[in-house]
Structure formats: C-alpha cells, structure tokens
Amino acid sequence: MKQEHSRKQPSPDKPTISDTTLRSFVGYRMKRAFNVVQDDLTATLRPFDLRMLTYTALVLIVDNPGLRQSQLADAMDIERPNLVVIIDELERRELIVRDRVPTDRRAYALRATLVGRQLYDKAVAAVTAHEVELLAGLDNATVATVLDALRVIEKARQRS
Amino acid sequence: MKQEHSRKQPSPDKPTISDTTLRSFVGYRMKRAFNVVQDDLTATLRPFDLRMLTYTALVLIVDNPGLRQSQLADAMDIERPNLVVIIDELERRELIVRDRVPTDRRAYALRATLVGRQLYDKAVAAVTAHEVELLAGLDNATVATVLDALRVIEKARQRS
DNA sequence: TATTGTTATACTCTATAACTATA
C-alpha cells in the first residue's frame, strides 16, 4: 500500500463531480480526512524507517515493557499472526528484544532496547509536531470536542 | 480484508495495556473510530452485496450520470487501474452500463440502470439509518463541529 | 505526443487454519 493519494491539481476544463450524497455521511468524511492524516503520518515516519504499524507497536512496547505478543496484538486490534512479522522487523533492527518469560515458557516479554527508546523519542516528537501543523486550523476547544466525539463513536460498537 | 475487528471481552486476569501516548494523537483516535464506522458500514452493506468501494462508486455514478472512469477514479482518490475491477463488477451485476462517448471514443460514460438506482435507494437508506444509530450518543451541534473539523483536516494537506 | 481504459504485477494489511511447544 504505497498510499500517497497524489494531489491532483483541479482540471478547470472538466466538469466537477458531485459527492453531495456521500458528503452527508460522517463515515465518508472520516475516511477522506483520515487519508490525509495517514499520508502525513506515513511521510513523517519515513525518515525513521517506520510505518504506522511498526510505529504503533514500538510505542506500545516502550510504554508497556514486558508485555506479551498476544497482549500487543489485542491492543493493536490485529490478529496474532500479523503481529509476528512486525515484531520480527523491530527485533531485526534491534529496536526491541523478545525475552522468554520464565514463568511461562510459551510466551515472550517484549522490551525496547536503548536504540528503540531513542527512536521512539524522535518519532513521537516528529509525529507530535506534524499533528500540530495538521490541526493548525482548529482551536483547542474544537479538537477537544472532536476527540470526545471520536471516543463516543469508538465505543458505540459495543451498543450495537 | 475481512476486517471485522472482533470484539474481545476484557480479560479480567491480565493487566491492561496502556495506550496513553498514542491516545494523545488525533490520528490514532481517528483510526480507531474509523475502524468502528467501517465495520458497521461493511455489515450494513453486506445484505446488498456491496463493499465500501462498490457502494461509493455506485453512489457517485447515480449522482453524476455520464461521468468517465477517470473522473470517477479522481473523485474516489484511487488509481484508474484499481477502478476497472470495481466497474467490471457493477456492470456484470447490471447495476450500471458503460456507454461509449460519441465525441471521444476512448472514453466510457457511466450510467446507472434502473436496478442500480433501486439498489442505490435501498443502500443509501440503510447506511443513513445505521449512521443515525452510530451517532446516537452525539448531539447535532457536536456532529456539525466534527464535520467541520474533518473538512479542515482534509483540506490541510494542500498547505503542507 | 497525450489521454482513456486496460493488463500485469507487486506490496501492504488483514483474516483463517493448522502446526509446535508449552501449560
């Protein structure tokens, strides 16, 4: 998924396509806005050789030293098999280590290395800076309202 | 992408993983919320044998009769090659037709059939109903604020 | 030469089934 959504400049000759019906859906607006956020994130993480998934995994491991792969998969809302290659990559780059858990020799305790924590610091700072720029057009109260609304939507699934 | 994000019930024995750092990012919240919205959309469209992409294409064709494939690809923000299979599927199901454009015999004018318009009506109604349910926890002013903020974020890419 | 639609191809993300080694 190269996912760069290249910006086409508006071609002034062709008639514009109406997406009025779709615009009335919050889901459609969320997808379009999220595409922009994700493209920005991808570009921001590229200098660190991280993708959204490797970044997310690294952050969660730094913040939760010793967690198991199955816990991490749960937290990331992905299946265990799909986490394996992500962890493989982070381990190969010596950003994290897989420690055997003495009390349960089936499991691995994941921990970040010093290099991993240093990359974490730089990547989190870069993503923070880019988000500030991306949200520059919104005041703090609006952002707070949006975050709150997103939480309500995220939790809405359990009611269904 | 089966993408059902199965709800795991909280396991009360295991320690909970902290995602405090990630929660501070709007992008992370948007992804988690959008996953819920997309899962709901997928489930809503399943009875109509539509996916998000085929649904989006059908809506845009009904709303913009006669548009070209390249225009539709632009509107959907996907590459032309990826649209071909989507249009193939809609045409095979006789929801749309590809009419040759007399003035430019390279291009196709896309139009919905009666069956396509009927499916459109039913699908749009179903999606609308599900969105109302999904947003039940939010008042109208909040939804309006969120929609406005999403538009600002979507447009923010052009400033970068 | 440039554009429209197409084919072929590859990469990423996701899901399921089945295996191993432990418990």
Next chain:
DNA sequence: TATAGTTATAGAGTATAACAATA
C-alpha cells in the same frame, strides 16, 4: 485440553509500468 507464538495461505486495497486504441 487450552494457550502463545508461528507458518502458510488467501483476499482486499493500493500503486506503478506498459500496452492498444484514440485524440
């Protein structure tokens, strides 16, 4: 039996290069 991690595999969504037909 059940669980943790793994392997193999398949299906979506996306991107690029190259082609034929037409402009």
